[in-house]
Amino acid sequence: MKLSARAHSIEPFHALAIGQAAAGMESAGQRVIKLSIGEPDFGAPAAVREAMRTVMDGRPLPYTPALGISELREAIANFYLNRHGVIVDPARIAITSGASAALLLALAATTDVGDEVLMADPSYPCNREMVNAFGGVVRLAPTSPATRYQLSVEALLDTWTDATNAVMIASPSNPTGTSIEPTELAAMCQIARERNAWRIVDEIYLDLADDAADGSTAQTVLAHDPDAIVISSFSKYFSMTGWRLGWAVLPEELVEVFERMSMHYFLCASAPVQFAALAAFSPEALAECESRKVELLERRTLVLATLEGSRLQVHAIPDGAFYIYIDVSATGLDSWTFCERALAEAHVALTPGRDFATETADTHVRLSYAASREDLIEACRRLSEFVATLPEVRA
Numbered sequence: 001m002k003l004s005a006r007a008h009s010i011e012p013f014h015a016l017a018i019g020q021a022a023a024g025m026e027s028a029g030q031r032v033i034k035l036s037i038g039e040p041d042f043g044a045p046a047a048v049r050e051a052m053r054t055v056m057d058g059r060p061l062p063y064t065p066a067l068g069i070s071e072l073r074e075a076i077a078n079f080y081l082n083r084h085g086v087i088v089d090p091a092r093i094a095i096t097s098g099a100s101a102a103l104l105l106a107l108a109a110t111t112d113v114g115d116e117v118l119m120a121d122p123s124y125p126c127n128r129e130m131v132n133a134f135g136g137v138v139r140l141a142p143t144s145p146a147t148r149y150q151l152s153v154e155a156l157l158d159t160w161t162d163a164t165n166a167v168m169i170a171s172p173s174n175p176t177g178t179s180i181e182p183t184e185l186a187a188m189c190q191i192a193r194e195r196n197a198w199r200i201v202d203e204i205y206l207d208l209a210d211d212a213a214d215g216s217t218a219q220t221v222l223a224h225d226p227d228a229i230v231i232s233s234f235s236k237y238f239s240m241t242g243w244r245l246g247w248a249v250l251p252e253e254l255v256e257v258f259e260r261m262s263m264h265y266f267l268c269a270s271a272p273v274q275f276a277a278l279a280a281f282s283p284e285a286l287a288e289c290e291s292r293k294v295e296l297l298e299r300r301t302l303v304l305a306t307l308e309g310s311r312l313q314v315h316a317i318p319d320g321a322f323y324i325y326i327d328v329s330a331t332g333l334d335s336w337t338f339c340e341r342a343l344a345e346a347h348v349a350l351t352p353g354r355d356f357a358t359e360t361a362d363t364h365v366r367l368s369y370a371a372s373r374e375d376l377i378e379a380c381r382r383l384s385e386f387v388a389t390l391p392e393v394r395a
């Protein structure tokens with residue numbers, strides 16, 4: 001029997017090979033420090049876990065409405081108001097099985113065969129595969145340390161073609177942990193809007209972005225572009241990766257489309273998880289998430305301090321999420337070999353750039369600092385010992 005062309009062309013997660021090798025080493029009794037993992041190490045807030053215990057009291061838990069339970073849509077709208085100062089009509093919020101389902105629905109709703117979707121190189125790998133799944137064409141915009149490996153107005157204009165139908169942006173980004181300045185983001189959105197293109201803005205790491213210098217919270221794109229398609233999730237800020245719950249804030253014209261598509265593709269997101277997630281907005285849970293954000297910032301500071309001056313170079317200091325995108329070219333190794341050898345010799349797992357990028361595929365690795373401080377200190381020590389074994393590279 002034949003497989004679809006899509007099945008043949010879907011890329012593997014290269015990090016998987018590193019993960020499998022790490023698992024093999026661990027089962028052989030070695031202590032591997034995994035800084036390759038894109039999820040917080042805290043687990044769901046205590047109030048959410050408690051709420052889940054209550055929800056699982058034997059009640060029947062039928063399907064929910066396709067766009068989610070109204071209480072949760074309202075709670076998210078309140079969160080936008082209280083945290084970000086923007087008014088969002090709960091009717092424009094669609095609850096999904098993680099940001100992944102929201103991204104898939106956004107692309108399903110907007111992409112026809114041949115439509116181009118513009119995004120930064122590097123960016124979150126699944127976006128490319130989701131665009132491909134709908135016959136869209138990925139257009140990667142080059143980035144550089146000057147734009148902190150993020151999309152910029154200049155790169156957007158240079159990469160734009162008549163077929164550009166959507167721009168996908170993540171701020172802060174995976175794998176770089178860097179954000180786009182609000183004015184730059186607003187300008188890009190305005191250009192795209194004027195050219196009749198969708199703006200799909202992934203804010204999954206927004207609440208893990210550093211506060212502005214004046215102490216204000218990082219701004220949502222909705223403050224500038226209320227009709228952007230905004231993607232978010234309980235996975236990162238609320239540390240609920242395995243719970244599989246996210247949302248999209250939609251422009252009016254997409255709400256009914258999303259509802260139909262959600263119904264056909266998913267019926268609804270998990271009912272018990274939706275009910276339990278209401279507790280994520282309780283004052284205790286929010287306080288817990290805020291203190292974790294502070295902890296992540298301290299871990300970042302710790303890792304950056306150890307990397308400073310080493311051959312593991314950080315050209316763009318992150319300001320959010322829990323990633324550092326590191327240029328390893330001064331070690332003389334390409335990033336894939338670096339990851340393989342760092343695992344084999346230092347027992348530290350990292351993610352190679354080829355999962356995210358074309359331009360920096362062979363030069364960069366992603367380090368996730370969502371690990372205990374103790375592990376981070378030990379990993380940095382091991383990495384620095386490993387790098388010291390590598391011959392100096394002549395410029």
Ligand SMILES: Cc1ncc(COP(=O)(O)O)c(C=O)c1O
Nearest residue numbers: 038098099100124174233235246
């Ligand atoms: C930028 C970005 N968007 C979306 C996702 C998917 O998240 P979720 O767990 O909510 O499906 C991830 C996960 O790592 C991510 O990094």
